[in-house]
Amino acid sequence: MKPMPQAACPQRPLPLPDPLSEPFWAAARRHELHMQKCDACGWMAYPPEVACRNCGGAGLGFTPLSGRATLHSWTVLHDPPSPGFRDRLPVILAVVELEEQARLLMSGNLVDIAADALRIGLPLEARFEDVTKDCTLVQFGPAR
Template identity: 35%
Template sequence: MSTTEPRAADKPRPVPIEVTEPFWSGLRDEEVRLQRCDDCGAWVFYPRHRCPSCLSAALRWHTVSGRASVYTFTIARQATHPAFADEVPQVLAVVELEEGPRLTTTLVDVDPDEVCVGLAVLPVFDRDEDGTVLLRYRPAR
């Protein structure tokens, strides 16, 4: 019997679609981009065609700082997928951006025992060998 080690290329990858492409192209440019409603001013994440607050279609993309704080988190001590086995323990978090929206991410460059709700974090643009860029966060030390 033979076994093969999972490769980074075996990790699940995002599949951008029309409405999400500006977000992903922003990450490739090392920018965090969010939609904002021109009618009610609400910041919107995840990307969509209509504002969830007022149902307007007047959504435009804006580059934001990406600064955030940890809203909640968990520490995965078992890999959620075989290709992530070398990344445990993995700190999975929901961060709240300064603009208000929350997003799910992975915290990097942090001791899991030092993570707490309210921890200030900054964006990390994690580019893999295939050119895919994921938005991670690290403590703002």
């Protein structure tokens, strides 16, 4: 009996869009960063929610953002957090604060920068990583 073919390194977990998140992921596929914004109070939210967590309003649309952000904090993993990260180590996990609103935070990976060059407040901008034809992840890299 022939040996089984070696399984390729599994993919990272991919987001499964739902009705709330689909506009965010659809924008990412177009290489745009969109965030939910409350019609009543203007509060921007990430992740998207069914009601505004600032005022309780239910009128929530999506609005484009500049993608400009600063580095809020980060960590570096040397062990894979899931099997799909085995060939991506070390992985830099970052929390960024978007320019448009204080404490509007997003998690992502940092690209095009070494861990020893990082500092809190570092100017960043959104980068779009096309993972499959249906999935683009929002990442961040140094502001150009």
